[in-house]
Amino acid sequence: MVADPSVSRRDALRAAAIGGTALLLGVNLRSASIAAISGGASATFAPDAFIRITSDGRATLIMPQTEMGQGIYTALSMLIAEELDLPLDEVTLEEAPANDKLYGNPIFKVQATGGSTSVRGYWLPLRTVGASARAMLVSAAARRWRVDPSTCRTEAGEVIHDASGRRSSYGPLAAAAMRETPPSAPQLKRLEDFRLIGRSHRRLDTRPKTDGSLRYGIDAMPEGVRFASLACAPVLGGRVERVDDSQARALPGVRQIIVLNDIVAVVADTSWGAMRALAAIDIKWRDGEFGSLSTETLREALIEAGRADGNVAVDTGASSKLSGEGVISEFYDLPLLAHAPMEPMNCTVHVTAERCEVWVGTQVMTMTQRAAAEEAGLPPEKVVVHNHLIGGGFGRRLEVDGVRKAVRIARHVDGPVKVVWSREEDIARAPYRSLYGSWMRARLEDGRPVAWGHKVAGPTVVGRWLPPAFDGKVDNDAVDGAAETPYDLPASYVTWVRHEPKGIATAFWRGVGPNMNVFATESFVDRVAHEAGRSPLDLRRSMIGKHLRARAVLDMAAEKAGWNDPLPHRQGRGISLQFAFGTYLCTIAEVAVDEDGAVKVLRMTTAVDCGTPVNPDGIVSQIQGGIIFGLSAALHGRITISNGRTEQSNFHDYRVLRMNETPRIEVHVIRNAEPPGGIGEPGTVSVQAAVANAIYAATGVHLTRMPIDQSLLAKGARA
Amino acid sequence: MFEISINGNRRQAQVDGDTPLLWVLRDVLGLTGTKFGCGIAQCGACTVHVDGSPVRSCRLPVSAVGARSITTIEGIGASPIGAKVQKAWLDLEVIQCGYCQSGQIMSAVALLEGNSNPDDEAIDAAMSGNICRCGTYVRIREGIKRAANGG
Amino acid sequence: MIGRYRNWLLLGGAALILAAVVAWRLLFLPDALDFAGGTRVPLADYGRSGIAGVPEELAKAEPLARGKYLAEAADCAACHTAKGGRPFSGGRPFKLPFGTIYTPNITPDRETGIGAWTDAEFLRAVHKGIGRNGQRLYPAFPYASYTMLTDADVIAIRRYLGSLAAVRQANLPNTFAFPFNQRWLMAIWGAFFNSDRRFEPVRERSVQWNRGAYLVEAAGHCGECHTPRTLMQAMDTRRKFAGGQAEGWNAYNISGDRLSGIGQWTDAELTEYLAKGHATGRGVASGPMAEAVELSTSRLTHSDITAMVAYLRTIPPVRTKASPAMAGPAPAAASAGPSGNVPGKRIFEGACASCHAWSGRGAITSDQQLTGNRAVNDGSASNVAMMILHGTGGTPERPGAYMPSFAAAYSDTEIADVANYVTARFGAKPSRITASDVKRMREE
Numbered sequence A: 001m002v003a004d005p006s007v008s009r010r011d012a013l014r015a016a017a018i019g020g021t022a023l024l025l026g027v028n029l030r031s032a033s034i035a036a037i038s039g040g041a042s043a044t045f046a047p048d049a050f051i052r053i054t055s056d057g058r059a060t061l062i063m064p065q066t067e068m069g070q071g072i073y074t075a076l077s078m079l080i081a082e083e084l085d086l087p088l089d090e091v092t093l094e095e096a097p098a099n100d101k102l103y104g105n106p107i108f109k110v111q112a113t114g115g116s117t118s119v120r121g122y123w124l125p126l127r128t129v130g131a132s133a134r135a136m137l138v139s140a141a142a143r144r145w146r147v148d149p150s151t152c153r154t155e156a157g158e159v160i161h162d163a164s165g166r167r168s169s170y171g172p173l174a175a176a177a178m179r180e181t182p183p184s185a186p187q188l189k190r191l192e193d194f195r196l197i198g199r200s201h202r203r204l205d206t207r208p209k210t211d212g213s214l215r216y217g218i219d220a221m222p223e224g225v226r227f228a229s230l231a232c233a234p235v236l237g238g239r240v241e242r243v244d245d246s247q248a249r250a251l252p253g254v255r256q257i258i259v260l261n262d263i264v265a266v267v268a269d270t271s272w273g274a275m276r277a278l279a280a281i282d283i284k285w286r287d288g289e290f291g292s293l294s295t296e297t298l299r300e301a302l303i304e305a306g307r308a309d310g311n312v313a314v315d316t317g318a319s320s321k322l323s324g325e326g327v328i329s330e331f332y333d334l335p336l337l338a339h340a341p342m343e344p345m346n347c348t349v350h351v352t353a354e355r356c357e358v359w360v361g362t363q364v365m366t367m368t369q370r371a372a373a374e375e376a377g378l379p380p381e382k383v384v385v386h387n388h389l390i391g392g393g394f395g396r397r398l399e400v401d402g403v404r405k406a407v408r409i410a411r412h413v414d415g416p417v418k419v420v421w422s423r424e425e426d427i428a429r430a431p432y433r434s435l436y437g438s439w440m441r442a443r444l445e446d447g448r449p450v451a452w453g454h455k456v457a458g459p460t461v462v463g464r465w466l467p468p469a470f471d472g473k474v475d476n477d478a479v480d481g482a483a484e485t486p487y488d489l490p491a492s493y494v495t496w497v498r499h500e501p502k503g504i505a506t507a508f509w510r511g512v513g514p515n516m517n518v519f520a521t522e523s524f525v526d527r528v529a530h531e532a533g534r535s536p537l538d539l540r541r542s543m544i545g546k547h548l549r550a551r552a553v554l555d556m557a558a559e560k561a562g563w564n565d566p567l568p569h570r571q572g573r574g575i576s577l578q579f580a581f582g583t584y585l586c587t588i589a590e591v592a593v594d595e596d597g598a599v600k601v602l603r604m605t606t607a608v609d610c611g612t613p614v615n616p617d618g619i620v621s622q623i624q625g626g627i628i629f630g631l632s633a634a635l636h637g638r639i640t641i642s643n644g645r646t647e648q649s650n651f652h653d654y655r656v657l658r659m660n661e662t663p664r665i666e667v668h669v670i671r672n673a674e675p676p677g678g679i680g681e682p683g684t685v686s687v688q689a690a691v692a693n694a695i696y697a698a699t700g701v702h703l704t705r706m707p708i709d710q711s712l713l714a715k716g717a718r719a
Numbered sequence B: 001m002f003e004i005s006i007n008g009n010r011r012q013a014q015v016d017g018d019t020p021l022l023w024v025l026r027d028v029l030g031l032t033g034t035k036f037g038c039g040i041a042q043c044g045a046c047t048v049h050v051d052g053s054p055v056r057s058c059r060l061p062v063s064a065v066g067a068r069s070i071t072t073i074e075g076i077g078a079s080p081i082g083a084k085v086q087k088a089w090l091d092l093e094v095i096q097c098g099y100c101q102s103g104q105i106m107s108a109v110a111l112l113e114g115n116s117n118p119d120d121e122a123i124d125a126a127m128s129g130n131i132c133r134c135g136t137y138v139r140i141r142e143g144i145k146r147a148a149n150g151g
Numbered sequence C: 001m002i003g004r005y006r007n008w009l010l011l012g013g014a015a016l017i018l019a020a021v022v023a024w025r026l027l028f029l030p031d032a033l034d035f036a037g038g039t040r041v042p043l044a045d046y047g048r049s050g051i052a053g054v055p056e057e058l059a060k061a062e063p064l065a066r067g068k069y070l071a072e073a074a075d076c077a078a079c080h081t082a083k084g085g086r087p088f089s090g091g092r093p094f095k096l097p098f099g100t101i102y103t104p105n106i107t108p109d110r111e112t113g114i115g116a117w118t119d120a121e122f123l124r125a126v127h128k129g130i131g132r133n134g135q136r137l138y139p140a141f142p143y144a145s146y147t148m149l150t151d152a153d154v155i156a157i158r159r160y161l162g163s164l165a166a167v168r169q170a171n172l173p174n175t176f177a178f179p180f181n182q183r184w185l186m187a188i189w190g191a192f193f194n195s196d197r198r199f200e201p202v203r204e205r206s207v208q209w210n211r212g213a214y215l216v217e218a219a220g221h222c223g224e225c226h227t228p229r230t231l232m233q234a235m236d237t238r239r240k241f242a243g244g245q246a247e248g249w250n251a252y253n254i255s256g257d258r259l260s261g262i263g264q265w266t267d268a269e270l271t272e273y274l275a276k277g278h279a280t281g282r283g284v285a286s287g288p289m290a291e292a293v294e295l296s297t298s299r300l301t302h303s304d305i306t307a308m309v310a311y312l313r314t315i316p317p318v319r320t321k322a323s324p325a326m327a328g329p330a331p332a333a334a335s336a337g338p339s340g341n342v343p344g345k346r347i348f349e350g351a352c353a354s355c356h357a358w359s360g361r362g363a364i365t366s367d368q369q370l371t372g373n374r375a376v377n378d379g380s381a382s383n384v385a386m387m388i389l390h391g392t393g394g395t396p397e398r399p400g401a402y403m404p405s406f407a408a409a410y411s412d413t414e415i416a417d418v419a420n421y422v423t424a425r426f427g428a429k430p431s432r433i434t435a436s437d438v439k440r441m442r443e444e
């Protein structure tokens, strides 16, 4: 979500510099909540908000970021354990409680997980935390043994004094270490001394996911819980007009029917009982002003908005060169998309006059707490949020709309109530990835762009979600991947038109801003190549100057994909190269298009340079998953609106990729010593242009919209 | 009142006979390892074994279970193939968010019970009804092959 | 010369006779019960009660409850309710080859409904197909069947309709072009094809059989969909119940033929089908039949369903090409099925196999069984494709058979591919429908 990776890196450094000792180590900030989680046990070494070692040797690490499959528990633990020399296989991990001060993401400053920022943000802070704790343990041991701390070393959870042969595991040192003063500038390991970082480590969160024992938010079962299903107004801003629930009341197991302004909910003995009763209620909605909204009108409004010049993100003297003879141009656009994580939206709430307890899986702990407090009419400190591991976030759980609705319902229920969204409700009444449009222009000279124009139109999600991060002029996320490309462009002109679509709520979606910008940029590069009669690979090579890391991923992907190997008729390869989230990545897609226009993606080859790899196999896994997520969008993804209502409802009409559509995916990680870049989003971002360009190569049809419209690709069809 | 056999135990549930087994497991018996994903047999998250066959429990009314025995993700590790699949899943780091994986494992075990050495085509045929939004398909395929070859 | 004239005369005469025969066959069709032989008598002369009206169990019910039962037996709600609309307020479109017709509002609203109608006007509409202002009604309104209902039953239905909440909803105009917009032509049609005679039982047959006949022919108007139509769009009663069409779906042969019809169904299967919309191993009622079951047959008493079954059993077999002998279960192994339709197989394995199973026996309950289902054995694949496009069973929360509509996310080509795969894998006769067939069906 933070557009300029150099900014984010700066931020991370700053967080380490100021927060690294004062804020994050937080010795002087050892707050009530930390005392509470450490149980007040005197024999606990809890030097900061992230580490607890008890005298019996048990180590607990507090996870400030939410695990939603991206492997962050493992990567963050590795950062601490590397510097602390803690054996990772026995640690216990614990979800951090709501507390922005202690657990605010170093980049966002609030407790949020998203934007591929976790490892980037915590790279230095958590290592500092580990190193500092280690120093305190060493001091405590040295003091006990009356030796110079510099003559002690640590290994696998022990302090060792080689000269005397003395050694102590951390547990017995816990109490003493607590009395040590944290070092002001703890020494971090040199890269070559890493024992954990850079080697694939088994994931710490997955074992209970193999036997059903892991409890997600949807599995929360507080004593006496009842189950609710809800129907929200199908049109944004709609209201309940009237309700006939006579049939529903008669159904077995129905406890309560709750009618709010814009929600009808049924509470029953089982979720099914609630869903069935809800379906039996005849609800008449009053649609309000968006009752006639449609995808077409939304798209027209976007295009209309695109007539404006927009706010300038980059201007290196290109604007005057981008009209008239010799300029090629193209318009690219993306549809609305739902997140559709496998775990449907859900939230369990127990509201009483004095307090509110919430069980949920959220990417935003403190926002969840505040939202629940607002809806419950309580101060935030009266709200306890039990965060859970998440069954898929992708940006959906950066939003607290579901928490608000659940609390509103729970206020009418005596005792805890678990509100579970049906898949239909989850898909049809959600905030969506917005539609975006990109207007591309280029002036070519000698087969090379000499002036480059990119105007992108779309909403600012950042502006709503994290207002301080938006300066009111240019949303860095919205121009991420456009403002800075991997290329040296002699002159460029990049602008952003803020366009908030009316009648739909918009949200972050895996890949965020770069999804549009990389799709447009990389598709247009192929268009330019076509125009200039050059190979897409050669043109890109010639356009790369100072971004040497981009050249390396491009060359590696081309080599591994066998770029020059001949392909049969109606098969093609396409490149997408990007620099976003601090990571360089290149994907080459190989596709076959049959005579009817059906596209089969055969192979995806990715080379990625995300700086120092923390858990290399985790990187591969994230890229594989990200590519599959992107393929779902490219091949099938589309939310359409008619009469203000979403036309899709479940996986039968909101298709996502299945195993038998999954191509061969190869991921090659380039290692270097640069600070880590993000890895959750980049894979997804690279897919659309790579596939579209491969189709371009296979058929000569240049697709400018997603998802792929097969009717344009049938033999003889004209785009 | 329905009495059903789950993971070798007799369990009773006082529910309407139309209630899908999924919700009896989750909401009444507290066996939350079986997941709700779509409710219309399109995602596979709710897969259980009914007399050894993979069945989408979200569309199976509890009244239709009868005397057949149910195995859920909580019980699958007791079978040798189940344990092998779980191990392969961990060894190959198949899992991301994990929400779909109960269903994936149940489908994979059922496949291997009937075909000890499935090729890609057989894997596609058995597994394409299970959606993974995190995109773990590549590793699921490897995991099945690993489990088939002795883990 | 004379010889030549004679030849011409002979030829002309023969042509005339031929035309007359053709016209005769086109214009004068057997009546619904002629196949049964016996003596037809006015209801009053039959001597025993229990043929018209409500079944015995309901004899003492409130008049409105009796009217409701009859309205259900006549399935008024299905046609007179638009998708998502209020019951009986009309507006449901029927696409006919020459335009679209919208059913009218039959709630008691005085301006837009039938609140202001007299009983006589109502009777005339139901029996003769003549509207309130004397305009002729199109036979999409099945008055050729309803004409057999007794006056008392029609009036009972009228009373029930009159008791409903009035819905103000203006009727939509039909979109018929010339000459089909000439309503008076329907008078000629009616003169030939609407007997305008009340139900006459067959003296030699039992009360149960005659009750079944009344329910099947008069109220249930089964023949309107299940009997093929002649050129003149009349029910071809010579091929009674040999299969027809309804809104893009094939209405299958329900004559007694063992191969093409329901000759091999047991009474229990027929009863279960009418009562629940599904008989194990025989498939699920879908499309318009699903509605007919939901809104009509499932609401009938057991004795009435039994009577219908008893009557249906006596319909003479008609062998038709559309329904060949059914295929048995497909192989359980995915790879053993038809080859050469990779896209169809791919969709089936992703979206369909979880429910239907590779064997077609159904993977969850017998609701999903394809084996023995007529749709998959129908080489036209019409109902298979219609089912994939439109789904069936209302909403997912409803227990029992439910299938979502796949129309929105799959292309015409994909739906044709998977329909062809399904008939090839599970049916007796592989279909070869194309994307353009599917495109047409989408519009149904």
Ligand code: FES
Pocket: B035, B036, B037, B038, B039, B040, B041, B042, B043, B044, B045, B046, B047, B056, B057, B058, B059
């Ligand atoms: S929840 Fe049963 S298949 Fe999706």
Ligand code: FES
Pocket: A069, A342, A391, A392, B095, B096, B097, B098, B099, B100, B101, B131, B132, B133, B134, B135, B136
């Ligand atoms: S692992 Fe997350 S949905 Fe499959």
